[in-house]
Amino acid sequence: MGSSLGNSELILNPDGSIYHLNLLPEDIASTIITVGDPERVHEVSKYFDSIEVQKSKREFVTHTGVYSGKRITAISTGIGTDNIDIAFNELDALANIDFTTRKIKSKKRQLSFIRVGTSGSLQPDIPVDSFLISTAGIGFDNLLHFYDHGHIKDKELELALTEYLGWDKHNIHPYVIDFDKELAGIFTSNRIRFGVTGTNSGFYGPQGRTLRITPAIKDFNDKLAAFSFGNTRITNLEMETAAMYGIAKLHGHRAVSLNAILANRATGEFSKQGHQTIDELIQYTLKCIAKSQLV
Numbered sequence: 001m002g003s004s005l006g007n008s009e010l011i012l013n014p015d016g017s018i019y020h021l022n023l024l025p026e027d028i029a030s031t032i033i034t035v036g037d038p039e040r041v042h043e044v045s046k047y048f049d050s051i052e053v054q055k056s057k058r059e060f061v062t063h064t065g066v067y068s069g070k071r072i073t074a075i076s077t078g079i080g081t082d083n084i085d086i087a088f089n090e091l092d093a094l095a096n097i098d099f100t101t102r103k104i105k106s107k108k109r110q111l112s113f114i115r116v117g118t119s120g121s122l123q124p125d126i127p128v129d130s131f132l133i134s135t136a137g138i139g140f141d142n143l144l145h146f147y148d149h150g151h152i153k154d155k156e157l158e159l160a161l162t163e164y165l166g167w168d169k170h171n172i173h174p175y176v177i178d179f180d181k182e183l184a185g186i187f188t189s190n191r192i193r194f195g196v197t198g199t200n201s202g203f204y205g206p207q208g209r210t211l212r213i214t215p216a217i218k219d220f221n222d223k224l225a226a227f228s229f230g231n232t233r234i235t236n237l238e239m240e241t242a243a244m245y246g247i248a249k250l251h252g253h254r255a256v257s258l259n260a261i262l263a264n265r266a267t268g269e270f271s272k273q274g275h276q277t278i279d280e281l282i283q284y285t286l287k288c289i290a291k292s293q294l295v
């Protein structure tokens with residue numbers, strides 16, 4: 001079915017692995033935990049009962065193993081939505097392209113992506129060291145603009161936000177993609193709150209931080225924090241969620257982003273126990289997967 005993908009499009013290494021991730025199709029589970037920090041992959045896999053795959057290339061570190069009877073892949077994406085484009089396209093290729101014929105498989109395999117990341121709260125009432133599920137990701141970067149994505153976006157929220165912000169003049173055109181509600185249900189409890197997550201292509205200016213250079217938008221965080229649409233408000237900022245939701249959904253996969261809040265941008269606090277907080281979120285995530293129907 002379909003034509004073969006050319007050598008410059010689907011790029012395989014001499015050992016048959018995919019170009020950046022350095023993985024073979026059999027190396028990945030259908031349940032995939034993504035983290036930004038390569039060192040966090042070990043922080044996840046140290047809880048596995050057994051590890052069958054440990055591979056890496058650049059910032060992409062992958063461990064696949066079994067935790068409480070569930071086969072799980074933990075992979076680092078590195079920082080930013082540009083890396084999400086690479087990691088998620090290649091993970092889909094591993095699942096849904098036949099590397100021998102270089103053709104798209106007729107029977108698709110659906111992956112479940114769970115991001116375990118760190119983030120900064122925009123709201124004073126969302127404290128450092130708390131956990132948050134992103135019900136939607138708002139991309140202030142440009143990644144999804146390079147894909148036909150009109151059919152998957154949350155048009156209502158996107159329109160309301162675009163009109164409210166009026167940031168067209170700054171070349172900022174937010175895109176909004178919702179989480180997978182069913183997948184998120186696995187991680188829902190009174191231990192974790194819901195929020196709407198802003199994703200941007202940097203940590204300083206693009207998240208309203210000023211060290212030495214002058215920002216183009218002086219009230220960036222205040223303006224985002226003050227937005228409301230029904231019960232929806234923007235709760236936190238990080239650098240991957242919206243892109244992950246978009247690229248996963250376009251491929252027919254499921255995605256949910258779980259955030260450990262390390263900074264509170266409204267109160268100026270930063271966690272004094274970040275390592276412990278992210279470790280607690282990792283353990284929480286694994287226990288939820290163990291109890292779930294995920295295979």
Ligand SMILES: O=P(O)(O)O[C@H]1O[C@H](CO)[C@@H](O)[C@H]1O
Nearest residue numbers: 035036037079117118238239
């Ligand atoms: O902790 P991770 O998963 O890397 O996520 C957050 O931390 C990084 C910035 O410090 C960005 O990647 C941001 O999204």
Ligand SMILES: O=c1cc[nH]c(=O)[nH]1
Nearest residue numbers: 118119120238239263
């Ligand atoms: O403020 C923060 C904290 C963690 N990660 C981010 O991207 N921003």
